[in-house]
Every structure is written in structure tokens, then in C-alpha cells.
Amino acid sequence: MSDPDPATIWHRFRTEAQRAVSESTWHIWLERVGFRELAGTTLVLEAPDDVRSWVETRFTRLLNALAETVIGPGARVDIVGPQEQVEIERPRPEAQRAQIAQELNPRLTFDQFVIGDCNRLAHAAALAVAEMPGLAYNPLFICGPPGLGKTHLLHSIANYVHEHGAGLTARYTTVEAFTDHFVGALKDGGMEAFKAAYRGVDVLLVDDVQFLQSRAKTEQEFFHTFNALHQAGAQLVLTSDRPPRDLEALEDRLRERFEAGLVCDVKPPERATRLTVLRKRVAQDDVGDIDPQALELIADRVATNLRALEGALIRVVAFGSLTGRPVTPELANEVLDGLYPQLKPKVRSVKEIQEQTCAAFGITMDDLLSSTRTQPVAFARQVAMYLSRELTDVSLPAIGRAFGNRNHTTVMHACKRTAERIATDKDAYEAVRKLTRELGGE
Ligand SMILES: Nc1ncnc2c1ncn2[C@@H]1O[C@H](COP(=O)(O)OP(=O)(O)OP(=O)(O)O)[C@@H](O)[C@H]1O
Structure with a gap:
């Protein structure tokens, strides 16, 4: 079969271009x-x-x-003015226009994202990247513990690009899906299609890159994908449960690339953010009448994970509707009692908490206040700081001083680590709950 003539190519190209952009973009530009x-x-x-x-x-x-779709791999366009002489040959990486299977959740948009101190930078960076793909921060690396909106931000970027990107393409994927796709392509010889799918986009959003660790082949393929896109000026946005420097099992060359753009984190949400997320959810899902104090109670008791917070709201509302009872603070307490340890702030002394913690962990006060980082002393110290924060009104700097003159950021870190640990580690949860009970905190 002979190659199509230029007129046919032009006709196909123009038809594809018209199809790829919105009507107004087509007419205007x-x-x-x-x-x-x-x-x-x-x-x-x-x-x-x-x-x-x-x-x-x-x-x-x-x-x-589009040129690659119509003409073939490596094809490109050169845009010249009406009077201009043609000048050819700028290198471009191999890519093909990808058929982009979208798995986007239309609910996860910037409009629905609640901004607080915990996520302000990540949100601003994500929005900048959505508005100017490839031009703001590249790559953008968002890290932080589970359930704090990283996936939400990735979907928001993709949804934004599809709506306002004038035909730019964005693809969301997880490392799991990327791996499955890659392994499948290796098996059935579909590598070209695989490459086209990931290297032919303007914005690639990859969730949970910590899972690249210990998958040598996928990691290598991802490295090449990353480079091809980056060289082509495409935008990369990555998320992980930890910063690049802590992805210890990753090859240095990939870790360095992750660090080369902007790294920002999402932190556990402050109370006001938690409350706004709950109110938004109530308004959106139209769940009926809820006592505002019940919402405050849920926000107080589920502090470190927005997914868990939404889950708690759903349980409370479901329980209310199943039992035909109004959603009050009492009902919320009842439902959450089984799920989360209740830490009622009462005025206690930091010293009392330190002594009880030492007794519970079988260590001395000197150990607790020392600089040793060995276990269980380090964990006991973090727990004691966390409980001092939760059960007293003492300020962070004052707690720090009471623990051998430590900085308030150390206390913050200890609170965060302990909260994360009790959310994921059953033994830690039990230990903290027992201690809380002994201190009269529930
Ligand atoms: N700032 C926010 N405003 C509104 N909703 C939020 C916000 N952050 C998170 N959520 C909601 O909380 C839930 C969990 O968020 P998301 O899945 O984005 O977390 P994640 O950080 O990606 O967690 P993981 O690491 O487990 O994948 C989602 O339903 C999301 O919409």
C-alpha cells in the first residue's frame, strides 16, 4: 500500500485536531x-x-x-508565520498519541478541596501545575500519610486540564496500574501501545510511587517514561507516603529526579479543616439534619485522616437512620466509642503523664528525658508528648521544655507520629488507649 498523499494527511490531521479540542477552542485558535x-x-x-x-x-x-497518529512515530509539526521560510528538524522523543482510558472521579476537583494550613502549599502547587502544565514545577512531588488528599489533588489536576487545558491531555495512574499494564504489555508484545499510552500525554499523574521500590523492572521502565516526558516538556506529578529522601530502596537516579522539582507535603488537618470537610460532605450528600455539635464531636475525635473522618460521618449518619434516632453528639459518641479512643481534654500535669508513661513502658524518668533513640524509650517519649498535648492545655514549647528542653517542632513531630501509629498499629493503639484510661482520659 502506498503512503497517503499530503492532501489526505492534512485532511485527516485537521479532522483529528477539530475532534480533540472544544468547539470554541477550535474556532478561536x-x-x-x-x-x-x-x-x-x-x-x-x-x-x-x-x-x-x-x-x-x-x-x-x-x-x-496528532501528527504522530496520522503520519507515524517521530512525526511532528512546525508552525510558521504566513511569510516565513521553513526550517526543519528539532529532535523529539518517540511517542504516539495515546488513547487515554480515563479513570477519573469527577467529584474530586479543586472546588471540593478544603484548604487549610495542612495542605495550603500542596494545593497551590497543584493548581499552578494544572494551569501551566510543564511550566510551573516539574516534577511536583506531593507526600504525606494516608487519607490526606493526595489522590484528590491528582484527580483535581486531571479534571482541570481536561476542562480548561485547550486539548491538552492528562492521564492519572497508580503504580499498581502502571505495573499491571507494563507486565501485560511485556507478555503480549504490546510495548509500543504501552509507551504511547504513558509517553504521549501532556500531564502524567502517578499515585503512590513508594510502591516502585523493590519492583526493579517497573522502576526502570518508569525511569524511562519519566525522562521521555520530562524531555518533551510534559508535566509530571507524583505522590508518595514519604518524601523522596526516605524512599530508600529506590535507585538514586530516580530519587534525584523526584527531588529535582518541588517537593511538598500534606499534614494532618487542623480542626477547622476537619470541620469544613464534614460540613461540605453533609451539604453535598444531603444527609439530612445533623446537630452541628455532633459534627464538632466527630471532628474532635477523628483527627489524623480525612478518609477516616468521612468514614466516621457515614457510620454515624447510617446508625442514626437505621435506629431512627436523630444525629446528636450522644449518638456520635456511642458510634465512635468502639472505633476511636476518646481523649477528653482535662487539665492534668505533664509530670503525671510522664510518670504513668514510664510505668507503663517499664522505663525510668531519666530514660524518658534522655536523648536515646532506642526502642521502647523513643516510642514511650513520643506517646508521653502526644498525651501531654491531648490531655493538658500546656503549650507545645512548654511540653518541649518539660521533655529535656526539646524544641516544639519535636513535640509536633512526636504527636503526628503517634497519631499515625495508633491509626495503623493495633498494639500501639491498645497501649495508648490503656494509658489514656489510666490517666482518666476516657
Ligand atoms: N482537603 C480536602 N478537602 C476535601 N476533601 C478531602 C481533602 N483531603 C482529602 N479529602 C477527602 O478525603 C478522602 C481521602 O483523600 P485521598 O484519597 O485523596 O487521600 P490520599 O492522601 O491520597 O490517601 P492514600 O495515601 O491512602 O491514597 C477522599 O474522599 C478525599 O476527597
Whole structure:
């Protein structure tokens, strides 16, 4: 079969381009772009002066991808002005326009994302990246413990790009899905399609990159994907449960690339953020009448994970509706008692908490206040700081001073680590709960 002639190629290209963008984008920007010539695999396009620079900035990547679909791998476009001589050959990585299977949740948008001190930077960076893919921070690396909105931000970026990106393409994936896809492609010889799927996009969003560790082949393939996209100016956004420097089992070259852009974290949400998330959920899901104090109680008791917070709300509401009882603070307490240890702030002394913690862990006060980091002393110290924070009104700096003149950020860190640990480790949960009870905290 002979190669299609330039006129056919141009016709196909134009049809694909019109299909790829919204109607208004087409009319305003792309409709007046014309055909100049086909030089090898370079499609030279002519754009009127008033739209040329905009078309170049915003649409070159899309048009290149379309050229590859219509002409073949390695094809590209060159956009020239009406009077301009043609100048050819700029290298471009191999890619093919991908058929993008979207697994996006339309509910996860920037509009629905509640901003607080815990996530302000991550949110601002994600929005900047969505507005200017490849131009703001590249890669953007968002890290933090589970359930704090990392996936929400990735979906928000993809949804935003699809809605406002003038034809730019975004693909969301998890390391799990990327691995499955890669292994499948290796088995049935679909590597070209696999590469096209991940290297032919303008924005690639990858969730949970900590799982790349200890998957040598996937890690290597991901490294090449990362490089191909980065060189092509495409945007990469990655999430992980820890910062790049703590991804110890990852190869240095990949870790260094993760660190090369902007790394920002999401922290456990402060109370106001938790409350706003709950109120938003109630309004959105139309769950009926809920006593505002019941919401406050849920926000107080489920402090470190927004997924758990939403789960707690759903349980409380479901319990109310199953038993035909109104959702009051008492009902919320009843439901949550079985799920989360109740830490009622009462005025106690830090010293009392330190003594009880030492007794519970079988260590001395000197150990507790020392600088040793060995277990169980280090954990006991973190628990004692956490309980001092939860059960007294003493300020963070004062707690720090009471623990051998430590800094208040050390106390904050200890609180966070303990909260995370009791959310995930049953033994730690039991130990803290027992101690809390002994201290009269529930
Ligand atoms: N700032 C926020 N505003 C509104 N909802 C939020 C916010 N952060 C998280 N959520 C909601 O909390 C739930 C958990 O968030 P998400 O899945 O994004 O967490 P994650 O950090 O990706 O967790 P994991 O590491 O377990 O994947 C989702 O339903 C999400 O919509």
C-alpha cells in the first residue's frame, strides 16, 4: 500500500485536531491554521500572525501527538508565520498519541478541596501545575500519610486540564496500574501501545510511587517514561507516603529526579479543616439534619485522616437512620466509642503523664528525658508528648521544655507520629488507649 498523499494527511490531521479540542477552542485558535507542506515526517503548518504564538505555546504538544497518529512515530509539526521560510528538524522523543482510558472521579476537583494550613502549599502547587502544565514545577512531588488528599489533588489536576487545558491531555495512574499494564504489555508484545499510552500525554499523574521500590523492572521502565516526558516538556506529578529522601530502596537516579522539582507535603488537618470537610460532605450528600455539635464531636475525635473522618460521618449518619434516632453528639459518641479512643481534654500535669508513661513502658524518668533513640524509650517519649498535648492545655514549647528542653517542632513531630501509629498499629493503639484510661482520659 502506498503512503497517503499530503492532501489526505492534512485532511485527516485537521479532522483529528477539530475532534480533540472544544468547539470554541477550535474556532478561536485552530480553525485558521493551514497546511504549508509535508517535509518528510514534518508537517509544516501556517498560522496567522495574531494566533501563531498562542498556538505554538498551547497546542504544539497536542499537534505533535496528532501528527504522530496520522503520519507515524517521530512525526511532528512546525508552525510558521504566513511569510516565513521553513526550517526543519528539532529532535523529539518517540511517542504516539495515546488513547487515554480515563479513570477519573469527577467529584474530586479543586472546588471540593478544603484548604487549610495542612495542605495550603500542596494545593497551590497543584493548581499552578494544572494551569501551566510543564511550566510551573516539574516534577511536583506531593507526600504525606494516608487519607490526606493526595489522590484528590491528582484527580483535581486531571479534571482541570481536561476542562480548561485547550486539548491538552492528562492521564492519572497508580503504580499498581502502571505495573499491571507494563507486565501485560511485556507478555503480549504490546510495548509500543504501552509507551504511547504513558509517553504521549501532556500531564502524567502517578499515585503512590513508594510502591516502585523493590519492583526493579517497573522502576526502570518508569525511569524511562519519566525522562521521555520530562524531555518533551510534559508535566509530571507524583505522590508518595514519604518524601523522596526516605524512599530508600529506590535507585538514586530516580530519587534525584523526584527531588529535582518541588517537593511538598500534606499534614494532618487542623480542626477547622476537619470541620469544613464534614460540613461540605453533609451539604453535598444531603444527609439530612445533623446537630452541628455532633459534627464538632466527630471532628474532635477523628483527627489524623480525612478518609477516616468521612468514614466516621457515614457510620454515624447510617446508625442514626437505621435506629431512627436523630444525629446528636450522644449518638456520635456511642458510634465512635468502639472505633476511636476518646481523649477528653482535662487539665492534668505533664509530670503525671510522664510518670504513668514510664510505668507503663517499664522505663525510668531519666530514660524518658534522655536523648536515646532506642526502642521502647523513643516510642514511650513520643506517646508521653502526644498525651501531654491531648490531655493538658500546656503549650507545645512548654511540653518541649518539660521533655529535656526539646524544641516544639519535636513535640509536633512526636504527636503526628503517634497519631499515625495508633491509626495503623493495633498494639500501639491498645497501649495508648490503656494509658489514656489510666490517666482518666476516657
Ligand atoms: N482537603 C480536602 N478537602 C476535601 N476533601 C478531602 C481533602 N483531603 C482529602 N479529602 C477527602 O478525603 C478522602 C481521602 O483523600 P485521598 O484519597 O485523596 O487521600 P490520599 O492522601 O491520597 O490517601 P492514600 O495515601 O491512602 O491514597 C477522599 O474522599 C478525599 O476527597
